[in-house]
Amino acid sequence: MSELDSNLAKAGKYLQAFQEKTTGHFINGELVTPAGAETYTNTTPTDQSSLGEVVKGTETDVNRACEAAESAFADWRDMSGTDRKKLLHHFADKIVDRAEEIAIVESMDCGQPIRFMKQAAVRGAANFRYFADKAPEAQNGLALHQDEHTNYTMRTPIGPVGIITPWNTPFMLSTWKIAPALASGCTIVHKPAELTPLSAMLLAEIASDAGLPDGVWNTVNGFGEVAGKALTEHPAIKAVALVGETATGSHIMRQGADTLKRMHFELGGKNPVIVFDDADFDKALDAVVFMIYSLNGQRCTSSSRLLIQSGIKDKFIAALEQRVKNLRVGHPLDPSTEVGPLVHTGHFEKVMSYMDIAKQDGATTLVGGDRRSDLGAGNYLQPTLFTEANNQMRIAREEIFGPVLTAIEFDTEAEAVQMANDTEYGLSAYVWTENSGRTMRLARELETGMLWINSENNRNLPSPFGGIKMSGIGRDGGDYSFDFYMETKNVCVAHGTHNVPVLGR
Numbered sequence: 001m002s003e004l005d006s007n008l009a010k011a012g013k014y015l016q017a018f019q020e021k022t023t024g025h026f027i028n029g030e031l032v033t034p035a036g037a038e039t040y041t042n043t044t045p046t047d048q049s050s051l052g053e054v055v056k057g058t059e060t061d062v063n064r065a066c067e068a069a070e071s072a073f074a075d076w077r078d079m080s081g082t083d084r085k086k087l088l089h090h091f092a093d094k095i096v097d098r099a100e101e102i103a104i105v106e107s108m109d110c111g112q113p114i115r116f117m118k119q120a121a122v123r124g125a126a127n128f129r130y131f132a133d134k135a136p137e138a139q140n141g142l143a144l145h146q147d148e149h150t151n152y153t154m155r156t157p158i159g160p161v162g163i164i165t166p167w168n169t170p171f172m173l174s175t176w177k178i179a180p181a182l183a184s185g186c187t188i189v190h191k192p193a194e195l196t197p198l199s200a201m202l203l204a205e206i207a208s209d210a211g212l213p214d215g216v217w218n219t220v221n222g223f224g225e226v227a228g229k230a231l232t233e234h235p236a237i238k239a240v241a242l243v244g245e246t247a248t249g250s251h252i253m254r255q256g257a258d259t260l261k262r263m264h265f266e267l268g269g270k271n272p273v274i275v276f277d278d279a280d281f282d283k284a285l286d287a288v289v290f291m292i293y294s295l296n297g298q299r300c301t302s303s304s305r306l307l308i309q310s311g312i313k314d315k316f317i318a319a320l321e322q323r324v325k326n327l328r329v330g331h332p333l334d335p336s337t338e339v340g341p342l343v344h345t346g347h348f349e350k351v352m353s354y355m356d357i358a359k360q361d362g363a364t365t366l367v368g369g370d371r372r373s374d375l376g377a378g379n380y381l382q383p384t385l386f387t388e389a390n391n392q393m394r395i396a397r398e399e400i401f402g403p404v405l406t407a408i409e410f411d412t413e414a415e416a417v418q419m420a421n422d423t424e425y426g427l428s429a430y431v432w433t434e435n436s437g438r439t440m441r442l443a444r445e446l447e448t449g450m451l452w453i454n455s456e457n458n459r460n461l462p463s464p465f466g467g468i469k470m471s472g473i474g475r476d477g478g479d480y481s482f483d484f485y486m487e488t489k490n491v492c493v494a495h496g497t498h499n500v501p502v503l504g505r
């Protein structure tokens with residue numbers, strides 16, 4: 001039996017429960033499907049077949065989940081950090097126990113190749129372990145001394161929070177947002193993306209198995225405009241962490257205004273990778289290919305704009321052309337697959353629309369540009385490389401969110417910086433050069449939340465993760481996550497030596 005066949009057999013087993021009964025919500029420690037609930041069909045991008053029915057969450061469902069999170073908050077907040085640490089490590093153990101199932105279900109639901117999803121399950125557990133270890137110190141603050149007073153600060157969890165996640169790497173991103181919220185003592189209501197609800201339900205089951213108290217973790221399925229909106233408007237919810245599109249961030253900011261919610265947004269990007277003539281050619285080539293064609297190009301930090309210096313342009317583009325042609329497109333459960341099907345037909349069509357836009361704007365489609373119809377009814381696309389583009393074209397300005405790279409030539413460092421910054425986004429950037437002085441200049445000049453120099457997207461959990469401009473507000477990672485999920489309280493203690501101002505004596 002091939003590895004693909006063996007994975008398909010496992011998928012059949014793991015997906016059976018979702019196909020046999022409607023996927024509902026997880027509220028106050030129970031899996032619930034409200035009587036008479038409206039549902040929608042969740043399909044797999046591999047061939048558009050059904051993975052089962054999912055409930056369309058209503059405002060009433062969201063209200064119940066928010067009330068559960070509110071009721072559970074005080075006890076969870078008051079649990080010692082050490083006990084929370086133990087529970088969250090236990091949670092991570094349970095993720096590891098189900099890592100294969102998570103990876104396979106996720107691949108079938110969102111189309112991401114199994115080679116990457118295996119890692120995503122492991123990274124999800126690592127997210128929980130990292131923040132579990134930090135739970136006992138989350139409340140720590142500063143001591144600030146004055147002559148006659150000492151101030152000290154402490155952090156307290158902000159309250160129940162709403163976590164709204166997208167479909168591109170749903171499992172990993174959910175754990176990345178939820179682990180620090182729980183470690184800091186917040187309770188959560190999670191609204192996963194409607195296109196990929198399955199791994200969120202596995203997480204909810206794990207929450208129950210791991211023994212999280214009822215109401216600490218709640219999951220409501222459904223659409224953004226209804227369930228997501230109700231969550232962002234609910235008065236019990238004190239903060240909303242969104243990973244999604246820039247336009248969604250604007251909606252949520254408006255929706256949360258009346259209840260003055262704290263917001264954390266991780267949004268879209270059009271990230272440049274700048275390759276200079278003096279770059280390590282082979283490594284830069286590997287990184288350029290990896291950072292747009294891995295994860296189906298459905299990755300917020302993908303480097304979707306290649307800025308290539310004129311001295312090496314022809315040689316680099318020729319090598320790139322060969323590599324893009326070689327990419328193995330196929331079923332996401334085939335371990336040899338490098339690019340899988342795009343998440344949904346609607347998204348597939350959006351990505352396909354850029355093939356015509358590129359032509360109209362005068363770019364060259366050097367590789368790809370079409371559907372892989374030989375692979376059946378799934379959302380399979382030829383990995384695509386546009387060349388002879390300029391930074392004003394729509395393919396250089398808009399987030400395509402697929403395995404599609406736009407290459408643009410530049411001459412000077414100043415020109416590269418100008419083009420890199422000439423975008424509404426500012427999530428990440430990548431620079432390849434052997435000139436150390438240049439790396440220092442670019443680190444200062446590039447308008448981006450994150451910059452990788454001579455590297456692809458290396459991950460470090462304590463480092464701040466997030467964007468500037470239209471790419472987001474706020475940072476995740478390490479203590480930055482706690483700053484979002486917690487309030488800082490200042491306590492000022494007099495030493496007993498000062499005089500209080502006297503009135504009316």
Ligand code: NAD
Pocket residue numbers: 164165166167168173191192193194222223224225227228229232243244245246248249251252255265266267268269299300301399401427467471472
């Ligand atoms: P999306 O914005 O369409 O949806 C994200 C989530 O928001 C979903 O759960 C959706 O139901 C919900 N939502 C939509 N409208 C809402 C509303 N009015 N109120 C409340 N919730 C609402 O995003 P997507 O298409 O699922 O994901 C792709 C996007 O996510 C891309 O733009 C990508 O760049 C971005 N992303 C960013 C990062 C980052 O770290 N910056 C990471 C991953 C993905």
